[in-house]
Amino acid sequence: MVQPDLLCRKHLMGEHVELHMLVGSLNKGRSVKGFIRDGLIEVQSVRDRHEQLVVEMARRGYNHKSPLPDFNSFIAGSVNVSDNIEELKRRCIDCKERIKNEKVN
Ligand SMILES: [Zn+2]
Numbered sequence: 001m002v003q004p005d006l007l008c009r010k011h012l013m014g015e016h017v018e019l020h021m022l023v024g025s026l027n028k029g030r031s032v033k034g035f036i037r038d039g040l041i042e043v044q045s046v047r048d049r050h051e052q053l054v055v056e057m058a059r060r061g062y063n064h065k066s067p068l069p070d071f072n073s074f075i076a077g078s079v080n081v082s083d084n085i086e087e088l089k090r091r092c093i094d095c096k097e098r099i100k101n102e103k104v105n
């Protein structure tokens with residue numbers, strides 16, 4: 001849920017794949033309660049979030065050939081964006097660099 005232009009290629013593509021997997025899980029009737037409890041997903045934001053990531057992928061010239069399948073959305077979950085920014089800075093040097101440059105600009 002971090003501003004897409006702050007994500008490195010790996011994390012942009014990774015989150016995109018995760019959204020497709022999440023919709024796959026919802027459509028197979030798998031429980032996503034654990035993800036909701038751990039603050040990893042916002043079900044109500046999945047469709048808009050996918051759109052944001054696709055726009056950023058297109059801006060960078062990455063391929064996107066996979067429309068998000070239909071699914072029954074519902075309101076569940078809340079992601080703390082600033083916590084995620086800190087986590088990315090800790091875990092990924094490429095994201096850290098992008099976030100640092102963003103703050104300078
Ligand atoms: Zn997609």
Ligand SMILES: [Zn+2]
Nearest residue numbers: 008011092095
């Ligand atoms: Zn990264």
